[in-house]
Amino acid sequence: MTLCKFNMGSLDTRMKLKLIKNSYKLNKTSGIREAVKIKDITYGYQEESIYEVFEFNLTFDIPRTNCxxxxxxxxxxxxxxxxxxxPELIPKFGEKRFIDNVNNFYGKIVIYKDAYATHTGEFAINNVTIRPPYDTGPDFIRVFDDGPVVFECEKACIFGHLFTANLGHYTHDYLAPLMLLPQDFLDDCVVIFARHQEKLTEEYMKIIGICQYIIIDELEWVHAKYLAVATEGRPHNCHFGVPIYLLYQKVKGYxxxxxxxxxxxxxxxxxxxxxxxxxxxxxxxxxxxxxxxxxxxxxxxxxxxxxxxxxxxxxxxxxxxxxxxxxxxxxxxxxxxxxxxxxxxxxxxxxxxxxxxxxxxxxxxxxxxxxxxxxxxxxxxxxxxxxxxxxxxxxxxxxxxxxxxxxxxxxxx
CATH class of the missing domain: 3.40.50.360 (Flavodoxin domain)
Incomplete structure (x- = not known):
């Protein structure tokens, strides 16, 4: 397992807009692997299946004040x-913790080996769904079911959850953590989206510089040799501060x-x-x-x-x-x-x-x-x-x- 740490300086180049001529929506295939049949859920990281960890500790050069x-x-x-x-994880109105959370982002993205991802952002290895511990989301957004494998690739990533057709959650629970992926991983990575995200996805991909992505339906799974997921925290109201500003810089430039x-x-x-x-x-x-x-x-x-x-x-x-x-x-x-x-x-x-x-x-x-x-x-x-x-x-x-x-x-x- 490799640990890579990122600070604000190492992300400065991410603020420059990457212009691409086309974003390619990939086609699904069928019959490439046996269907995923979930046998169990494990709570934790399943460290033996981790290939690499990206750890982020990001602050603004000039802290946000008078917000x-x-x-x-x-x-x-x-x-x-x-x-x-x-509620104990939520900054309260009038608490300094709110502004501290905006100014100081800490998080992790983990690359898992030989993993499967489905339309709700859930992922599994050997027919066991993995549930990392730091999760602010309600249970009803973390759902999955057995289903066919419709695509296979070397590298993929998935973020979000069941309710990311909503513009707000799509933006800060999918696009924001996506901004953190190192460019050398993202360049040949397939970004996995759900059918309910299709309209927003087709508009956003060229804006933010994503080369290839796939849209999958309910019950469908994608297999990747290396799968990137946000583990700390899981995508649900956790990626504010610098990740949002990175997205803003791309939109502003476009x-x-x-x-x-x-x-x-x-x-x-x-x-x-x-x-x-x-x-x-x-x-x-x-x-x-x-x-x-x-x-x-x-x-x-x-x-x-x-x-x-x-x-x-x-x-x-x-x-x-x-x-x-x-x-x-x-x-x-x-x-x-x-x-x-x-x-x-x-x-x-x-x-x-x-x-x-x-x-x-x-x-x-x-x-x-x-x-x-x-x-x-x-x-x-x-x-x-x-x-x-x-x-x-x-x-x-x-x-x-x-x-x-x-x-x-x-x-x-």
Whole structure:
């Protein structure tokens, strides 16, 4: 077993955009091996099957600071045990651990020998599924079943989990760990994606410089002589900080963000029937227009379109008000130093906030006493106060002075 350690200096070249002419989607084959029939699950690393370990300890040259302007009101409603399988692993709202996690990424990618991978990101050796110990994900995203082997290759990698058709989880649970693979492994590696990820995958692969990939369906498996997987932590809200920024640099270079000046002040709601849609959004927009008549707000629905269209829309945004959710992941196409005001329910959406802070976009975050899983009525007074703080930053490049027991910058404790 070989151990390779990476720091920020050894990853500097990864920030340069690798341009490729084509991304190739490979075709499946059948009858090449016996079907995978899982006999058992083993919890741990199964060290005898490890070929190589990539260990990452990555920090920003200039630490992220002044990332978050938080409101304390209603934070007693935040319910960590309700929304997280292992709440002890989750940075709490107002804790310094949140900003420390953004600034200091530690993780491992392991190369396993003679391994099989399936569409949910699960992997197996000798018909035994391997479950590495550091996993923040709920059990229902780690599923598998017996099925045929439809492709075989020398090198492959797989990340993500069952719920990575969602833009948010696809981006930070698949693409972010993918950014960490050393280029000499990635150059001739087959990246394995699930059918439910196909649309996003076909758009993203050329943008981020992936040469070859394969799409597999439910129950199907790929065999690789060497298979790369993220083990510490497993892909689920674990790859923030530098991995997100590496992805941002590639996207920024591909779409030439430097040629676009952000000027738009946008109020954006989620689509009808979506969780966390703001039900009284019209009242909030009217209140905002009345309170800030000097600002020309643009009111648009959350777009559900192509990556190209997201880049076009969000790269022009200087200030954004929106409810929390995967819609906030489109901040990947915004500029550093712009501002997002986020209306939250009873869950501290730390993955969204960590993602945005990783890019160095500024965040105003406030809590409403409603279930995170449903649409809600947003406090108009708090929305206006939050917008006021965000607009202050947009104008002055710094936060207003926080009020004791009312607001804070980055953390309280």
């Amino acid at each position: 978050l302007f938080g409101f304390i009101n209603n934070t007693e409603c935040l319910n960590y045990s309700k929304h997280f399988k292992k 779409f030439h963000f430097d040629e676009i000046k952000p000027t738009q002040y946008v109020l954006m709601n989620r689509k009808p029937k979506r969780a966390r849609r703001i039900l009284n959004f019209k009242n909030i927009t009217k209140a905002a227009q009345k309170r800030f008549p000097e600002v020309s707000f643009k009111i648009i629905p959350d777009p559900e379109s192509t990556i190209q269209e997201y880049a076009k829309i969000f790269s022009s945004i200087k200030f954004l008000f929106t409810p929390t959710g995967s819609n906030c992941i489109k901040s990947l196409f915004m500029h550093r130093g712009t501002v997002i005001v986020i209306a939250s329910g009873d869950m501290f959406d730390f993955s969204i906030v960590s993602f945005i802070a990783s890019i160095d976009i500024k965040i105003v975050y406030f809590v409403n006493p409603f279930d995170h899983r449903y649409a809600f009525n947003c406090s108009i007074d708090m929305a206006i106060d939050a917008m006021k703080a965000g607009l202050y930053y947009s104008k002055n490049g710094k936060w207003p002075k926080p009020q004791k027991n009312v607001t804070f910058i980055d953390y309280i404790r």
